[in-house]
Amino acid sequence: MPQSTPNADFRDLSAFDALEDGKIMPFSLDGTPVVVIRDGDSVHAFAGKCPHKEAPLEQGAFCRTEKGSVLVCPWHKAVFDAVDGSLVEPLALDPLPQYPVQVVDGRVLVGLRPMQREAPEKRQENESVLLLGAGAAAVSAAVTLRAEGFAGTITMVSEEKDLPYDRTALSKTVLVSESEKAHAPPVRDEEFYSERGITRVRGHVAQFDPRTRKAKLQDGTELTADHVLIATGAVTRKPDIPGVDMKGVYTLHREADAERIAAILDPNLAVTIVGSGFIGLEAASSLRQRGVGVTIISDTEIPMEKQFGREIGIRLRQLHEENGVAFVSDARVTKIYADDGKDGTASGVELDDGTRLPAAFVLLGVGVTPATDYVSGLERDKSGAIVVNSQMRVTRDGDTGGYPGVYAAGDASAVFHDGAPRRIEHWRHAEVQGRIAALAMMGHDTPNVPMPWFWTQQFGKKIELLGWGENFDNVALEGDIRGFKFLATYIKDGSPIALAGAGHAADMARAAVDFDGFLKEKAGSGL
Structure with a gap:
């Protein structure tokens, strides 16, 4: 175990023996949250919040992989090197600030200021x-x-005229905001592009x-x-039906789309959403939180059954119905119509059985x-x-x-x-x-493409999904689906191929960097 002389710019946070090997421990460093990780005989300290959205990292996962130890964010699965905090995988785009550590007489001391990172050597100037x-x-x-x-x-x-922005916010948070605040956060501010000499062309x-x-x-x-x-x-994608290009028919793919919708929202409105995928359901959640009446037209009875399976799909539909969303299932929109005197503005949708459903506006969520x-x-x-x-x-x-x-x-x-x-x-x-x-x-070694991870947030409930979108023939469910605290393992021909979870952020973080290893550990622990 390394020993050194204590420094006045350090704070004594813990006994070395009190740190459990491989466990992320949160501490306050004169009011600043940090996490301390013991990795065998070594101890490392980092900022306590992810640089992406400030997720508390003690709720994430510390994992030992073939390429070394990593720290995984619980919310959006950014991966950092657990030795020096360097970025391994997004969603974060910045490294994790690292704090100096001294171990003196069996005590773990952490420096008050993050360590400075060396600037990379400049290269490829003429490219x-x-x-x-x-x-x-x-x-x-x-x-x-x-x-x-x-x-x-x-x-x-x-x-687009605006800075590159976080598109995930459009259906999750922008529609919930009042019109003057209905903007997606930029991924980087204007100074980032100007200071780093990145030319933006519209x-x-x-x-x-x-x-x-x-x-x-x-x-x-x-x-x-x-x-x-x-x-x-x-x-x-727009369905090939009459009226799809009318005024009052919206899609939700760009910030301007979300801004236009947010500007006209009123609790007295009734809206029809065509499609019950991620965008359709997330938009329904946001619109209901603004008090808007919502009807979803879907060609299937169970939303997102292909992605999550029957049981979770049924629970998602129940969640929406509990919050006032109406479903018209096993139906297909054949026409978007406008009443006389509406100046070509959509008045509602017509279904394949001839039923007409009036709507203040129509939102298409049928894919891209x-x-x-x-x-x-x-x-x-x-x-x-x-x-x-x-x-x-x-x-x-x-x-x-x-x-x-x-x-x-x-x-x-x-x-x-x-x-x-x-x-x-x-x-x-x-x-x-x-x-x-x-x-x-740049000619660097490139990592393997990791298993894709995605999350959806609906009526305050978050479900994470890890997988390549393959078809499955069986689902092994554990936990409380109704309470949104569960893990679901998706199986094809007897082998696990995907994982979904709610209320299991650390487990999903572990699986995101080592899917097979996580499943072996879970089987061994009896979870």
Whole structure:
């Protein structure tokens, strides 16, 4: 056990022997929350809150993996190196502040100020990166490039006028806010881009040639770079029905969509939502919290049964019904109609049995399609997403080399898993992919693509899902589904392939970094 002379800038927090090996212990360092972790004979101290959303890290997980020990955030599963606090995986985009530790006469002393990190060595000054898009994948790539010392030019193209923002907030929190506060938080502030020399260009990408790495914008501007990341995300899918383009018919994919909806909300309104997926259910939750009447039209009786299974899907429907949401199940919208005198503004929806349901406005939540039509010559999956290898490099006719210097990430991409390309529409997955692409551009070793993780928040209840979206044939449930404190293991051909949980943040954090190891531990402990 290391020994050293105590310093006045340190505080005595604990006896070394009082620290349980591998357990995250919270302390107050003169009013500042920190966590202390004993890892064998070593002790490490870090900021007590995740730099992403200030989650209390003592509620997360400390895990020993093949590549070393890590600390996992309980809320959004950011992963940090448990020795030096460096970022391993998003959602956080910053390292975890580390505090100096001394062990003197069996006591653990922690310094009052975080340790300074060495600036990365500048490299690739004469190279350039072009980021097509400004969502989770593109911002993660930009942050990673600068954090790793990339000193060349970075250009980011976005259709939206505002700073890149947290899209997950649109259905979860923005709609709950009064109209003047209905804004998604920016992922990074304006100073980040200016101080790090990241040029933001507003425009619509009309064409991209992977052979020349040249992008052409709708206004005729042409851009090219040594490295190009296709990260234009997805566009909202609209059903092919009459009236879908009327006024009063909304989608919820961009901040402007949420702002328009929030501006017209009134408790006296009755709204119809078409679709009972993540967006539809989260939007219903937010609208009901604003006092708005909500009816959900769904072609299935049980919402999200494909993702969560029958039992959890039934409980989700019950949760919504308990909070005043009405469901019209096994129904299909065949028309959006406008009453006479409404000036072409939607008055409601007509169902396949002829029933008409009036509504103040209609919200479509029927999914998205990859925004990749402007790219030619690349391998696609059946949805139109660009197929990439484990380094996010595009493929061509089965050639994993594809076109040198061209990458894709986020909703626009599909990465191979179990022999088939899979497109994952999750924020964390997009950030992970953007980070991997940036590391590949710099010639660094890239980590394996982790199992995708997602969360949904509805009427104050949070459910986490870990998996690749594969079909399952059995669900092993443990705990209290009604009280939203459960774990669900999804099984295919006798093998676990996915996990869902509510009220089990630490377990889900552990599984997020070592799925198989967690299941073995759980089986051994009898949980």
